[in-house]
Amino acid sequence: MQNSESVKLFDKAKQFFPGGVNSPVRAFRSVGGTPVFIDKGKGSHVWDADGNEYIDYCASWGPLILGHANDKVLNSVEKTMRNGTSFGAPTRLENELAELILTFNSYIEKIRFVSSGTEAVMSAIRLARGYTGRTKILKFEGCYHGHSDSLLVKAGSGLVTFGNTSSAGVPESVVNDTIVVSLNNKEAVEEAFKQFPDQIACIIIEPIPANNGLLLQDKAYLQFLRDICTKNKTLLIFDEVISGFRVCFCGAAGYYNIKPDIITYGKIIGGGFPVGAYGASKEIMSSISPEGNVYQAGTLSGNPVAMAAGIAQLTECLKPNFYSDLEHKTQVLIKGLTENTKHNFKIFTVGSIFWLAFTDKEHIKCAEEIDADSMKHFKILYHALLENGVYSGPSGYEVGFMSEAHTMEDIEKTIVAFDKAFAKL
Numbered sequence: 064m065q066n067s068e069s070v071k072l073f074d075k076a077k078q079f080f081p082g083g084v085n086s087p088v089r090a091f092r093s094v095g096g097t098p099v100f101i102d103k104g105k106g107s108h109v110w111d112a113d114g115n116e117y118i119d120y121c122a123s124w125g126p127l128i129l130g131h132a133n134d135k136v137l138n139s140v141e142k143t144m145r146n147g148t149s150f151g152a153p154t155r156l157e158n159e160l161a162e163l164i165l166t167f168n169s170y171i172e173k174i175r176f177v178s179s180g181t182e183a184v185m186s187a188i189r190l191a192r193g194y195t196g197r198t199k200i201l202k203f204e205g206c207y208h209g210h211s212d213s214l215l216v217k218a219g220s221g222l223v224t225f226g227n228t229s230s231a232g233v234p235e236s237v238v239n240d241t242i243v244v245s246l247n248n249k250e251a252v253e254e255a256f257k258q259f260p261d262q263i264a265c266i267i268i269e270p271i272p273a274n275n276g277l278l279l280q281d282k283a284y285l286q287f288l289r290d291i292c293t294k295n296k297t298l299l300i301f302d303e304v305i306s307g308f309r310v311c312f313c314g315a316a317g318y319y320n321i322k323p324d325i326i327t328y329g330k331i332i333g334g335g336f337p338v339g340a341y342g343a344s345k346e347i348m349s350s351i352s353p354e355g356n357v358y359q360a361g362t363l364s365g366n367p368v369a370m371a372a373g374i375a376q377l378t379e380c381l382k383p384n385f386y387s388d389l390e391h392k393t394q395v396l397i398k399g400l401t402e403n404t405k406h407n408f409k410i411f412t413v414g415s416i417f418w419l420a421f422t423d424k425e426h427i428k429c430a431e432e433i434d435a436d437s438m439k440h441f442k443i444l445y446h447a448l449l450e451n452g453v454y455s456g457p458s459g460y461e462v463g464f465m466s467e468a469h470t471m472e473d474i475e476k477t478i479v480a481f482d483k484a485f486a487k488l
């Protein structure tokens with residue numbers, strides 16, 4: 064496969080950016096080799112700087128549920144931007160996107176738009192602390208919540224631990240307020256409430272953990288978290304930056320029918336533009352400035368061009384059978400990949416999200432159950448897939464996404480590409 068242009072671009076990028084990238088996983092460190100520089104995308108396909116064409120299952124890490132350069136999104140963006148790209152004043156488009164979301168999502172009553180998933184989560188944590196007057200937060204090993212200080216924390220070795228920072232530059236004082244426990248572990252959560260009575264402001268979880276493999280939880284476990292939070296006057300935050308508008312319009316809250324206290328969104332909500340959001344009941348949201356005393360602001364928050372993209376994309380998501388069609392295509396792909404295979408792997412899936420793991424296990428429900436050693440197989444598979452025209456997130460811990468734009472022909476080609484790629488293992 065020709066990649067001299069990507070090599071050249073990456074060499075140049077290394078002069079400008081740390082590691083040659085503006086977000087670490089793009090550097091291909093976990094699969095090795097040179098990142099593919101993308102020139103353009105249309106529908107389910109992307110083309111790289113050397114002219115190679117790929118069927119894309121990365122979808123910009125999830126936002127592009129309609130595929131690349133969707134005409135409805137582009138038309139709406141173009142029309143909007145001709146009237147100016149930012150005002151720092153309210154616009155009718157913010158109302159429109161909010162109304163679209165709140166009309167069809169009974170799990171939140173008010174929303175605030177921000178510019179990224181990280182910002183949404185950071186703000187939600189501040190809201191939980193401000194609302195409860197408590198300081199500590201509880202998170203799970205194997206969930207990702209963006210790169211704000213108090214969430215860049217990984218578990219230590221005990222049942223209930225104050226984590227170790229997973230990044231230099233995060234002060235110990237911050238980490239000391241973040242409790243980290245394993246997913247799918249009731250005892251650890253109960254123990255945390257025993258050790259820190261009336262101190263835990265919130266539990267934050269990806270209800271569909273999809274940033275470290277796909278660590279699907281039982282509904283009963285999510286319900287347990289709901290109940291223990293209610294009992295302890297702790298807020299439950301669902302971080303739905305991936306799952307929101309992905310597994311159904313109301314995200315994991317709707318999928319499991321469990322009502323958290325605060326929900327965060329990102330990715331799909333912006334139609335490929337930088338948008339995040341957090342929402343809750345009217346009462347909890349009344350703590351946010353200027354109504355309440357929890358401060359949160361943004362120069363480009365509710366940006367009209369981004370709102371227009373979000374409106375166009377979410378309007379499409381509301382079409383009848385939109386989510387069942389996505390799920391059906393995903394099932395066809397998975398069936399084609401797993402039926403009659405002689406290789407030792409599983410594909411875990413929910414809706415249009417899927418994750419391939421080299422494992423014998425029937426379920427993988429927490430980070431510790433992932434076999435790190437198996438990633439050596441993924442590396443080989445990854446490059447063989449690229450050579451056969453399939454692009455996905457460059458790490459064995461990343462999930463794949465089906466979009467509306469993927470066709471049955473794409474899926475058949477993908478199955479053939481996997482067959483060829485597996486032959487390299």
Ligand SMILES: *Cc1c(COP(=O)(O)O)cnc(C)c1O
Nearest residue numbers: 179180181207208209302304305
């Ligand atoms: C992507 C993601 C984030 C961070 O969002 P950014 O837009 O990258 O800042 C936070 N939480 C979850 C669950 C995510 O998947």
